[in-house]
Amino acid sequence: MDENRANINWFPGHMKVTQRLIKENMSKVDLVIELIDSRIPFSSRNPLLANLINNKPRIVALGKSDLADSNVSDMWVKYISKTEKTLAIAVNCKNAKSVKAVVSVVKKALAGLIKHKTNKGMVGRAPRVMIVGIPNVGKSTLINSLAGKNKAKAENRPGVTTNKQWVSVDGVVDLLDMPGTLWHKFEDPKVGLNLAYIGSIKDSVFDIEYVAMNLLEYLHKNYNSKLIERFNVDLSDVNEPFEKLEAVGRSRGMLIKGGEVDTERAAITVLEEYRSGKFGKITLEMPPNIED
Template identity: 50%
Template sequence: MSETEIKSIQWFPGHMAKTRRAIKENLSLVDAVVEIIDARIPLSSQNPEMGKMTAGKPRLFVLNKRDMADSTVTDRWISWFRSKGIAAVSMDCKTGKGMKSFTSVLENQVLKDLLETRRAKGMSGTPTRIMIVGIPNVGKSSFINRMSGSKKARVEDRPGVTRTKQWVKLGDRIEMLDMPGVLWPKFDDQGVARRLAFTGAIKDDILDTETLAMLLLEYLAENYPEMLKSRYKMDTSAEMKGPELLELLGRKRGMLISGGEVDTERAAIMLLDEFRAGKIGCISLEIPEDEQNG
C-alpha cells in the first residue's frame, strides 16, 4: 500500500445534475444505452449511477482507448464482462480499431430480440436509436465522430466539453444521441478518484499535481518498471516511494533549479502529460476485480 498521501478528491460541477435529468428525460427515445469507458480503468471510469438512471434499457460497454492500455489486461476485461453476461467490446476511436465489432455486438446481441420483432412486424426500416453516455474525457465525441465518419461532435482533450445533446446518424440504420459527460456527486473510493485523475477525467486544478505524480510513479515502479527504464532511464524497485521516484525522474530529465534541486512540479506535469498521451507505453491501471480479490 502506498505511503504517499493525497488529499480527498471531490467533484461538484454544476452542469452534472442537469445532465442526469436529461438522460432520464430522453431515455424513452432510445432502444439501448452505450456507455463509453476507459480501457485503462474499466471499473473506475463507469458511472455507478448509470445503471439506475438507464434502468430497463439494454446496455453495451465500449472499452475505448485500448491502444493506450495493456492489451493482455484488456482481453481479460472483455472476458470478465462477458462472464457476467454483460455485452462489451474494445476499440480505439482515434484509429478505428474495433469499429466492426461494435455494430455486430449491438445488432446481433444487445438488440437481437428487438430487431427480430421489428422484422416480423415489417418494421425493419426503423432506425435503431442509441444513447451514448460516459464520464468526461473517455472519448465519447471521438467515438461518435469515428462511427459516423464526420466531425459533428466536438472533440477536445479535457473534461467537460460536450454540454448539449445532439443526434448523429450512423449510416441508415443507427442514430446516436450524444449526452454530455457526467460524473457522480462525490467519490467514496479515493482509489477511484486517483485513477480518474491519472487519466485526466478530473480537472487538474482541484488536485495536488506532485502528489498525484508520485502515486502514479509508485504504481508504475511496481507494475511497469521496464517502461520507466525505457522512457526515462530510471532504475526503480517496487519498494521505492513517490518522493524518491519523482526526484529521480526530475534528475534524469535534467529538471534542476538553483542549488541543484529538482523542479518536482515541472517533473510531475511532464509525467502526467506523457502518461495521458500514451508516450510511456500501453498501461492498465486496473485488473478485473475477481483477480484483484483472488
C-alpha cells in the same frame, strides 16, 4: 495515503444537469453504449449510471484499448459479459476497423428490436443509441468514428461536450452524444486517483504532484523497466514518493533557480506521458477472478 491530498471530490453543478439529461432522454433511445476506459474498467464506471440506464438494453465498450494491456482487456470483457450478462467489447475509438466491430455488437444487441419491427411491417425511425460515460473517455470520438465524419466536438480534456447532440449515421442509426458525467463522492480514494491519472478530472482541481508521485510509485512497483527506459533513472533506491518525482525531474533536466527540481513540471510530464501511452500499454486495474 495522505487523506487531504488524496481527497479528490470534484462534482461541478453541470454533472447533475447531465444526469438529468440522461434520465430524460432514456425513454427516447433503444440502446445505451456505456463507454468505460480499458485502463481502469472499474474506476471508470459511474455507479449512478446503472440506475439511470435501468432496464434499457446496454453494451459495455472498453475504450482506449490501444493504451491498455490487451490480455487484461480480454479478461475484463469476459468478466463483464459473464457477470452482467451483457455484450462487452474493447475498442480503439480512433480506429475504423476496431469501431466496425462495435457496429456488429450494436446490430446484435438491436437484432430483436429490428426483427420485431420487420415482422410487424414497421418501417419507422432508425434505432437510437445513447453513448454515456465519464468525461474524456472518448464518447464523441466513438460517435465520429461510427458516423465516419467529425460531427461531434472531441478534444483531449474533460468537459468538452456540454449538451446532448444527435448524430445520424446515414439514416441507419441515430446516435446521441452526451456530456461526460462523474459522481459526487469517490468512496475509495484510489478511484479518484485513477480517474485523475487518465485525465477524466480537470488537472486544476487536484494536487497534481501528489497524483503524479502516486502514479510513479505504482509504475515503479509494477513496470520498473519501462520507467528506466523512459526516464533513464532507476528509482529502486529512492524511498519517498516525492523524491521519486524529484529524481525523474532531475533526470530530465527540469531544474529551477538554485538547482531545485521543478516538480510541478515533472508531475505534468509523468501524467502526460502515461495518458498518451508513452510508457507502453499499461492497465491499472485487474478484474476479480472468475471461474471459466
